[in-house]
Amino acid sequence: MRFYNRERELNYLKTYCQLEPNSILFVYGPKSSGKSTVMRRVIKELDGSNVVFFYYNLRKYATYSKEEFLRIFFEKSDKKYLLNKLELNLGVCKFGIEENFDFNSLYLNDVFAKINESINAVVEEGKKPVLIIDELQKLKNIYFNSGKSLLNELFNLFVSLTKMEHLCHVICLTSDTLFIEEIHRNSTLENASKYYLIDWLRKESIKRILKEEGFNEKEIDYCLNYLSLPYEIVDLIENKKLGLSVEETIRQWINIEADKLKYIIDTSNLNEDEIYNILSKLKDNIKVDYKKEVKKEEMKYIKFLIEREVLFYDVVNGIIKPTSLKKWYAIKEILE
Ligand SMILES: Nc1ncnc2c1ncn2[C@@H]1O[C@H](COP(=O)(O)OP(=O)(O)OP(=O)(O)O)[C@@H](O)[C@H]1O
Numbered sequence: 001m002r003f004y005n006r007e008r009e010l011n012y013l014k015t016y017c018q019l020e021p022n023s024i025l026f027v028y029g030p031k032s033s034g035k036s037t038v039m040r041r042v043i044k045e046l047d048g049s050n051v052v053f054f055y056y057n058l059r060k061y062a063t064y065s066k067e068e069f070l071r072i073f074f075e076k077s078d079k080k081y082l083l084n085k086l087e088l089n090l091g092v093c094k095f096g097i098e099e100n101f102d103f104n105s106l107y108l109n110d111v112f113a114k115i116n117e118s119i120n121a122v123v124e125e126g127k128k129p130v131l132i133i134d135e136l137q138k139l140k141n142i143y144f145n146s147g148k149s150l151l152n153e154l155f156n157l158f159v160s161l162t163k164m165e166h167l168c169h170v171i172c173l174t175s176d177t178l179f180i181e182e183i184h185r186n187s188t189l190e191n192a193s194k195y196y197l198i199d200w201l202r203k204e205s206i207k208r209i210l211k212e213e214g215f216n217e218k219e220i221d222y223c224l225n226y227l228s229l230p231y232e233i234v235d236l237i238e239n240k241k242l243g244l245s246v247e248e249t250i251r252q253w254i255n256i257e258a259d260k261l262k263y264i265i266d267t268s269n270l271n272e273d274e275i276y277n278i279l280s281k282l283k284d285n286i287k288v289d290y291k292k293e294v295k296k297e298e299m300k301y302i303k304f305l306i307e308r309e310v311l312f313y314d315v316v317n318g319i320i321k322p323t324s325l326k327k328w329y330a331i332k333e334i335l336e
């Protein structure tokens, strides 16, 4: 699988991992923008450096209970930390925990003490620990012994590891934009977190990739109006090999997206006129300024469209836009 240019993002994240830890980093962006892929690439490119990655991709697991969380994050071992066997090709680590620990009767403080021990073991060896959690929002509804929310307590631990002790980087990725909005409002994280947007591919990058992939000027000019996500390029190349022109592939995408969108609206319990009203804000503009253009009573419909991954809310920059360019054309189509 080819990896397409994400030079700027790679440089940012690679440099970030080498700096002294000062805050929690939240990596966010539209659905399928390539957040996870870039992060894995960073890990690969820093292989052989003195950075030790603790990397957990929660998309891979059902994480609904305390026990599941513990089994994913820890491995019984006499070592404080060890290679994560489920991610062997990445060479990332997992926290170690003694054989005799009973996962069923662990208190949150024991868990945090173990994480601290593992991280300190890395630091004592003169290396830099970096903890990465992909799809962090999956830990949202897990509660420990006295009803404590795992995620809220984890945030306290993360603030301590980064902002206070400067021991370990904590990088959290999420595809759930409304979750980023919650985080942004969370007072524990105020002045203790940073946000990094991995957005659509830039036009110049798309142009260069398509050129390298053998598309002609005419095809490239046409595609530039519609392409925004890396996997779309992959699909375009594949379809070209299968005998479909770029126009045909893009027509198909927009048809599928427009159908999906109409279905989402037709099957929702919300007032459809209100939903269309929100979408019509995007008829002539690709983005909406949250502060200036959104009324309180409209937020319900916007949230619905964000949940359904029609819209992307960039809470840091205060804008709302479609999750991809092809989605924008689909929106315009159903407005006609
Ligand atoms: N730079 C890239 N080069 C080539 N393919 C890429 C690149 N970035 C992402 N992809 C492809 O695009 C798809 C989505 O990427 P990825 O899962 O990394 O996105 P994401 O932002 O993490 O998505 P989600 O919002 O669902 O978490 C994958 O099939 C991946 O292989």
Ligand SMILES: [Mg+2]
Pocket: 035, 036, 037, 134, 173, 175
């Ligand atoms: Mg992802």
